[in-house]
Amino acid sequence: MSTICAISTAPGVGGIAVVRVSGPDAFKICDRIFRPKKAGKSLSTQKAYTLTYGSIVGNNDETIDEVIAAVFRAPHSFTGEDTVEITCHGSTYIQQQILQSLISSGCRIAQPGEYTQRAFMNGKMDLSQAEAVADLIASTSAGQHRLALSQMRGGFSKELAELRNQLLHFTSLMELELDFSDHEELEFADRSELRTLADHIEQVISKLAQSFSVGNAIKNGIPVAIIGETNAGKSTLLNALLNEDKAIVSDIHGTTRDVIEDTININGQLFRFIDTAGIRETSDAIEALGIERSFKALDQAQIVILMYDLTRDLKDFEAFYQEIAPRLTNKSVILAMNKCDVLPTSSLPTFSFPTEGWHQIAISAKSKLHIAELQQLLTEVSSIPTLHQSDIIVTNVRHFEALTHALEAIHRVQEGLNSSLSGDFISQDLRECIFHLSDIVGEVTTDQVLGNIFRHFCVGK
Structure with missing residues (x-):
């Protein structure tokens, strides 16, 4: 070496x-x-x-x-x-x-990440802890820091080790049965106990996999799509939220032709804002592609800021709403009524479409009026649960995919037990579940995967 x-x-x-x-x-x-x-x-x-x-x-x-x-x-x-x-x-x-x-x-x-890779190879940490080192270095919010530190200290690894040990115990008993297959009356692995264990492991893995939506939002920022008609002030609002000129602002309709993203830390929580192309009928191929990406961003967003220009015809906006309404299901919607500085508060409109459960706020993106209140509203609707030090939250896509595969394997174990499937099939699914759990901590990971993980580190780490 x-x-x-x-x-x-x-x-x-x-x-x-x-x-x-x-x-x-x-x-x-x-x-x-x-x-x-x-x-x-x-x-x-x-x-x-x-x-x-x-x-x-x-x-x-x-x-x-x-x-x-x-x-x-x-x-x-x-x-x-x-x-x-x-x-x-x-x-x-x-x-x-x-x-x-x-x-x-x-x-x-x-080489980039070689110090951490050597720590992994020398048994100082497992692969999930090594990945947490990179997350800790890259953390820009309290939530990111807390999750990375928890994973680096081994909370996630201990949870997986406990599951693997339980699975290994029963898998070894199943394998022992196969070695004595000539004696069909022998059953080393009690099926009732195995069924109870499979149910328990299914619950734990499901909970871990489901936590990824929260973990991903904390790690990469809660996705917030800014949606509206052309020239409604979406790019101006993005610039106001970021306090910099990130997006081009123009009076010409259709200026924004692609999705623009950036993140900002608001009260310790990272938000990932997505300024989208104004949605309208167009014959311009490039603008149409931008609008298509706007719909994709809308589908992926957790929070939607729906922009309405108070100086524009309300009927046009209501027609626009009807087009996007099906995509707003199960999302937190903030109706931002822009250019309130040019109209009296008493003239704010009443909308014909249902807005129950929505949050409404009058703003001026250009003069930055009520932008601070909008930021506060975003933190209130972010729906990130209060986390404790003992909570285990999955933040890594690789871990989520491995957990998903492990969950599929344990489901097959449950189905096999319910249909009294032979031990060799059940044993195979148990081994597959163990394989995917082991993959997370790096016990079965290939050199190619290791190289891909560690090359994203800085050279001195």
Whole structure:
């Protein structure tokens, strides 16, 4: 196994930076370029978790920087290997010179995610925990941080391990029955107990799979589609919500021809806003494609902001509503009446279509009137349940797909037991369920899948 090095802090200039070295020769390589302030303080002789002050030198023993070197001994480090973390000044020149000295002394530059991959390979964490490291680094809201931290600490893994152990116990008994198939009177796996176990596991996996809708919303942002006729102020509203000019605003109808997305953190919750092309009849092929994508965004949204321009004909808007009404079922709808600054509040319209359960608010996207109130309304209708530290929520698509396959397998086990199917068929479905649960934590994952997961990490992690 080679010894690797990389800058672990964010790219660019800063007060300090950290260069991480990990591998079997970490101490030996670092001793070649590290000059401790006190004689006899070579890193290879230091105890674990000690800090040593000194200098890093380059060619001709010229000092590059004064640093602090932290020593971590295997297996008690992030990677499970001997590790040195060099804290230097944050100059990009200094960082690169230290890396060059390490490479000249026998290191190689780490691949993206290689530190975390080594931690996984060395048994410091399972695959679901490793993926949570990336989620923790990328977290931008309290909800994302809480879920990533919970998964990284192993709550999800422990739940899966318990299910797998129960399944393995009964699978081994079923396999034992098959070994003694000549003695049909023998039944090592009690079918009644197995049926009870299958029902329990089905409930647990179903609950985990169902939690993905909440977890995905927290991780990627609650999808909010801004829908309306052309020139109703949708792009202006998106810019007002984001407080930046994300979308092009024009008086010309049909300016927005594609779906525009961006996220914003409101009161600790991430929202993913989708500005859509105005929906109308059109002969323009490009605009028609944008409208088609608008319908798709509407179908995928959890919350819909339905925009109405108060200066426009109400009958046209009501006709527009009839076109999209079937797509609003089971969605939280906020009816945003735009341009309220040019009309008195008393002139707000009464709509002919049913709006029970909807939330209505008068705004001015251009002058940003009542935008703060709209943001508060979004948090109130987001329908994200209050989560506790002990709650296990699935946020990863790969995990959700594996749970779905495991659920299908356990359903076949239940059906097999109900129809008194032979033990070899039931055993096969039990093994498949175990396989998919094991896939989540990385016990049966191929090198190709591992490579795809870890390449999305930053180099220093």
